[in-house]
Amino acid sequence: MTTVIVLLRGINVGGNNRIRMAELRAALAAHGFVDVRTYIQSGNVVAEHRSRSTAVVARQVESIIEASFSLQVPAIVRTRAQLLGVVRNNPYPHEADPKRLHAIFLPEPHSQEAIAGIAQLQESLWAKGSNDSVGFAGDVLYLHTPDGFGTSDLAKALTTRSGRLIEGGTARNWATVLALVDLSA
Numbered sequence: 001m002t003t004v005i006v007l008l009r010g011i012n013v014g015g016n017n018r019i020r021m022a023e024l025r026a027a028l029a030a031h032g033f034v035d036v037r038t039y040i041q042s043g044n045v046v047a048e049h050r051s052r053s054t055a056v057v058a059r060q061v062e063s064i065i066e067a068s069f070s071l072q073v074p075a076i077v078r079t080r081a082q083l084l085g086v087v088r089n090n091p092y093p094h095e096a097d098p099k100r101l102h103a104i105f106l107p108e109p110h111s112q113e114a115i116a117g118i119a120q121l122q123e124s125l126w127a128k129g130s131n132d133s134v135g136f137a138g139d140v141l142y143l144h145t146p147d148g149f150g151t152s153d154l155a156k157a158l159t160t161r162s163g164r165l166i167e168g169g170t171a172r173n174w175a176t177v178l179a180l181v182d183l184s185a
Helices: 021-030 054-069 080-088 112-127 153-159 174-183
Strands: 002-008 034-039 044-049 075-079 101-105 133-137 140-144 170-173
Touching: 002 054, 002 080, 002 170, 021 034, 021 044, 021 054, 034 174, 044 174, 054 075, 075 080, 080 174, 101 153, 101 174, 112 133, 112 153, 133 153, 140 153, 170 174
Parallel strands: none
Antiparallel strands: 002 044, 002 075, 034 044, 101 140, 101 170, 133 140
């Protein structure tokens, strides 16, 4: 069995895609997931699964959610080892406030075109006085918002539908990332 961390995109946000975590745990357990645990209400699951392929697990979770809840919800799956790598690769290790740092998990590594577009946007926002920045590592973007996530133009460009520069990602604040590492131990 492999420990997997499932990150669901857009669950229980603004009253949309409502799924009770107890019902999600039960649905996953009924389909072969073992020791299913959830963290907060925003679609964070830690479980044991027979497959070592995160892509296979993601497709299975998406199918279970569609069959059980009639919702199409993207799932991004990482192993515990991969999540530990996300923590190790953090380019902002000195940020003391975990609400000022977010990991945006992507279904695949970002393209050079996306990186160039984000870098260009970041520089234009710096010229306007922004302190926000992005670090890149494979299939994760690290978003540092020292002045706050909610007021960050860079965060809006990376995470909202209207301004999204990347597709298919799901963001978690650093406190959640660390909690998932602990929960998966």
